[in-house]
Amino acid sequence: MNSIELGKKIKEARIAKKMTQSEVVEDFITRNMLSQIESGTATPSMKTLAYLSRVLDVPLFLLMPDQGEDALSILIRAKGFLAEESYEKVIEMKESYPHQLSDEFSAIFSYAYLQLSKQALLSEDYQEAANLSQKAMEYAGKGIYANATVKSESIMVLNRAAEKLNELS
16 A cells, blocks of 8 residues: 555544544654645654554554555444444445454444344334344454443343343233
């Protein structure tokens, strides 16, 4: 990936995290340097790439030349959908997510499924709420970002949906 493409990816990641340039740079580099990196007029050092990777919560290998360009775009888009509360769009990404990011996507999918299960519960679609909460639990237990809170909330939704289904039968 060339410096213009890299800059665009870094800017997209920053915007997806809703951070200003000043918030990203802190005392590590200047805001002007980040602006140059984002516009493609400057190429960051490995040390700067590692810093940006950490601050923007993007795996470093995705910022490396000729590696992971598509994967980074997909991850940034998924995070953007979560921020917009477009949970259905996140789930649609299951077909195309990069498998080298399975841990990250398991966390993203678990949260999206949990939110969809809560919506289904509120709209009194109890069977759908139960199905979605089971998927949330499945993804919440996977990978290095396994999330006990999401799993617990999913169990609560599942229990509530089961209670309602029992009342209806």
